[in-house]
């Protein structure tokens with residue numbers, strides 16, 4: 098990978114003697130990582146080793162995930178570069194909170210936040226580009242998240258719908274990507290001397306909207322995957338000047354991990370900027386990242402909270418179909434029938450206290466239970482990934498390689514197992530992977546066509 102001359106000159110100037118190891122690291126190999134999903138019933142991976150934990154990530158390990166493995170398909174793991182795993186650790190979302198991930202696709206940080214929240218509270222995860230939002234939504238589904246709203250909106254429109262609503266907001270901003278040069282050589286081709294400033298201008302606009310959605314006393318985390326001071330310390334200096342109701346909070350840099358302080362001298366000299374964190378590839382096994390954690394003053398002006406999203410009322414016949422389905426398929430799953438919304442024939446269980454969607458485009462409104470089909474109710478794939486096997490009435494393990502390959506390929510399975518007619522949760526590695534319908538000794542395959550391999 099040939100680095101642009103202007104990039105080399107810039108970091109020789111900024112890093113001085115430290116630039117040698119920096120450029121050497123950029124020419125070196127990348128480190129691969131993954132996170133284990135605490136939302137899954139069984140925490141033992143089938144193929145992956147947990148021998149090499151990542152010091153700064155609670156569920157993070159070094160290693161490479163195969164996209165076709167049982168561990169990936171069941172959502173037990175999420176493949177994520179090691180440094181990127183530090184960002185959500187800094188957010189530190191708590192069960193029961195209202196959390197916004199404003200620039201979220203493909204979902205690395207959102208899935209990590211969902212794990213921290215343990216299904217309690219509301220995670221609103223947004224991506225401006227619809228195509229990328231679909232990938233985000235698929236990852237939220239695979240991870241088995243029950244309490245997430247997935248939307249595709251410009252931050253300006255989101256801020257109109259959700260003013261002052263969130264306890265925590267993460268802006269993992271679209272940036273110049275210098276920290277990914279090693280992982281994604283395409284990032285080098287986008288770069289020019291003026292690119293970090295262009296990205297910084299865009300991030301200022303997104304930050305203007307992010308701060309509007311935070312309640313007084315709420316926490317804002319801003320992160321980039323670039324080394325550029327324009328988008329890092331200088332951006333935070335701008336934010337503190339523009340929004341004096343914010344103050345920087347210290348970040349636990351995990352002693353011995355190599356995570357470094359921010360560089361006040363690269364912005365306006367404010368010593369508080371040392372509280373921000375920099376992850377440098379020459380200091381630790383991971384790519385380049387920057388993270389800042391700020392708190393909005395509890396005395397900041399309160400705004401009128403958005404209204405709650407209205408639930409939809411089902412007809413008596415539909416309610417009875419759904420209730421029978423739940424009792425016969427997932428009797429252990431707690432479902433509050435007063436929190437259901439419909440998108441066409443699909444039925445979602447809303448997170449508690451979900452704010453009104455207004456004009457925001459929604460891709461996923463909590464947990465998709467399934468679809469009304471004439472006189473039946475069919476479970477959604479999302480439900481198979483979100484329920485624990487012991488919440489389902491019937492399960493069938495497909496751990497042996499032949500059954501696994503046949504099911505994931507879309508084939509029906511024949512079995513002499515003692516099953517009742519109806520839906521069966523197929524499991525692999527102790528976690529749900531999809532549905533089948535048992536009829537006359539056959540397990541009819543309900544694994545989604547688009548996911549078969």
Ligand SMILES: C[S@@+](CC[C@H](N)C(=O)[O-])C[C@H]1O[C@@H](n2cnc3c(N)ncnc32)[C@H](O)[C@@H]1O
Pocket residue numbers: 199200201202203204205206207224225226229251252269270271272299303
């Ligand atoms: C750094 S990436 C997010 C990565 C994600 N947080 C994760 O961990 O998987 C930044 C995201 O911002 C989106 N984006 C681009 N322009 C934007 C804008 N003007 N407003 C908000 N988001 C934008 C990009 O499409 C991209 O998905």
